[in-house]
Amino acid sequence: MPRTGPTSIARRTLIWLGVIFALCALVLGGGSLWGGASWAPKLALDLEGGTQMILAPKVDGGAAINDEQLNQAVAIIRQRVDGSGVSEAEISTQSGRNVVVSLPGIPDSQTRALIQASADMNFRPVLAAGQGGAVAKDKQLPAAQLPKPKAKPTNSSDQNWIDGTLYRQFENLSCVNPVTPPPAKVDPAKPTVACEVDTGTKYILGPVEVRGKDISGSSYGLQQGSRGTTTNQWAVQIQFDAEGTQKFKEVTTRLNKFYVDSQATGGSDPRSQFAIVLDGKVISAPRALAAIADGRPEITGNFTEQSAKALSDQLKYGALPISFDIQSEQQISATLGGEQLRMGLLAGAIGLLLVVIYSLFQYRALGFVTIASLVVAGGLTYLAIAILGWTENYRLSLAGVAGLIVAIGQTADSFIVYFERIRDELREGRGLQSAVANGWKRAKRTVLASKAVNLLASVVLYFVAVGNVRGFAFTLGLTAVADLIVVFMFTHPTLVLLARTRFFGEGHRFSGLDPARLGAIPLYRGAGRIRTPEETAVAARTKNARAAAEAERRQTIAERRLAERQNQLAASSKGGSKESK
Incomplete structure (x- = not known):
C-alpha cells in the first residue's frame, strides 16, 4: 500500500510547490524567447517614463463641449486605455478644455487610434446568434454549403445580408477567452459580427438603423407594473429625440413581428432582438416585445441596480459623438525616477x-x-x-x-x-x-x-x-x-x-523549540518513563502561575488598585482574627 503518513504528504506537497515554480519559470522563459516577455517586471509611468499626449475633444457638428461631456470624455478614454491592457495610465483634464493622457512607454498605432476615435454607439438588428468560441476548422461548414444570398436585402433584418464571407467571420469569431478584438471601424451601412462578452454570445448583425446620437437621455429604476405598481425588477429607460423616435418605431414594429411569430410556433427567433453596440462590442441585445411608438423604450432583464446603472451610463454618455485631435505629443521622463525606486x-x-x-x-x-x-x-x-x-x-x-x-x-x-x-x-x-x-x-x-x-x-x-x-x-x-x-x-x-x-x-537549545527554555515539563520522559505525581503537580503549578502572571500583566490600573486594597483588607482581617485568639 502507498505511504500516506505526514512525512510522505509533506514531501509530496513540497514537490508540487517545486512543480509550480518550474511551470512559472518555463512559461516566462518561453515567453522571453518567443513571445516578447522579459524576466524583469514592467515599470509604470512614475518609474519608467513614457508618452504624454494633449487631446482636444470635439463634438461632431462643431458644437461646444461642456464640462459634463469633457468628464465623460476622460471616462471613455480611461475605459479604452484600460481595456487595451495599458496599466497605470494617467488621464486628466487641462484648463477645462483639453484632455491630458500620459501612457507608460511608447503607445502603438492601435492605441493611438483607439484614443482618438469617437464613441461609436448604434443599434443594429440581430440576424443570427450563437454561443462560445471560434468553430474549429474541421467543424466549419464546407465552402459549398456556405450561405448564398438569393436576392438583394430589403431591410436591415433581411437574412440575405449573410453571405459566405460574413458567415465564415461568424464561425471564426470567439466571444470567450481569448476574445476576438472588435474591428477598428465598421461601415454602418453593412452587416458585421460582434460579441456580447458578458454572456459569451456572438451575433451576426444587420446594418445600423438607429445611431447613438439619436438618444437624448437615459435613466434606470425599478420597473413599473401594468397597474402602475413598482416591482422589484430593475430596468433601464431610454429616451430618443424626434428622429430617433420615428426610426425606433419602424425597427421595433418589424422586430416585434418576428417575436410574435416565434411565440406562435413555440420557438425563439434571434431576429426579434436589436443589439446595442458600443465601440464594436454588444453591451445589450434585448427583444422587441412590442412596437415602441413614443420613443421611450424600457429594457428589462436580470438587472441588478449596479448593472442597470452601468448600462444607463453607457447609453447616456457612450452616445456622445466626441472625437479627439492630438494637439501635442512628447516623451516624458519618470515622474518619480530611479532615485525614489532605490529608496x-x-x-x-x-x-x-x-x-x-x-x-x-x-x-x-x-x-x-x-x-x-x-x-x-x-x-x-x-x-x-x-x-x-x-x-x-x-x-x-x-x-x-x-x-x-x-x-x-x-x-x-x-x-x-x-x-x-x-x-x-x-x-x-x-x-x-x-x-x-x-x-x-x-x-x-x-x-x-x-x-x-x-x-x-x-x-x-x-x-x-x-x-x-x-x-x-x-x-x-x-x-x-x-x-x-x-x-x-x-x-x-x-x-x-x-x-x-x-x-x-530533541529540542536543541539553539533550535528555538527547547521545552526547558519554554518552561515545559514533558509528559513522556523516554525509556517508558512518564511524569511522576510530583512533576505533574509542579507542571500544574507552573501553568497556573504563568496564567496568573499573564492575567496580572493585563490588568488596568484601576483593577490593580482594587486588588491591592482587597489584599490589604484580607491581611488586616487575618491579623485581627489572630489577636482575638
Missing part, C-alpha cells in the same frame, strides 16, 4: 533585515524557516508580476512597490502565528511532532481568517480606487495569495519534516 527598495531591504534579525533572535534556528519562506514567497510573487507584465501588460508602480514592502510584515505574521501555536503545544508537555500537528490545526484557521480580511480589503480598494492606489491594492492582494500558498505548501511541510530530525525533535 523604496532600500526601505524594503531594511524592513526585511529587521524581520530576519527578529526571527533569528526570537526563534533561533527556527527563524531560518521564516527566512526561507519569505524567499519562496518573494520568488513566487516576482514570477507572477513578470508573467502578468507579459500577458496582461501589468506595470509595477511605486505604489505597487509599497504594497510589496507592507506585505513583508504581513507574510512574517503568518509564520509567527504558526510558531507560537507550536510553542504553546510544547508548553503543554506535548512532543514536537504532536505539537506541529496540533499547532497547525489551530494556526491555519487564524491564518486563513487573516488573509481573507487582507484579500477583501485589497479587492474593495482595487475596485473603488483609481490610478496608483489600484497598484498598491493589487500587489497587496497578490502577496496575500502568495503567502497562503507558501504557508500551506512550504512552511508547514518543512516543519513536519524538521520535527523528525534529531536537532529539532
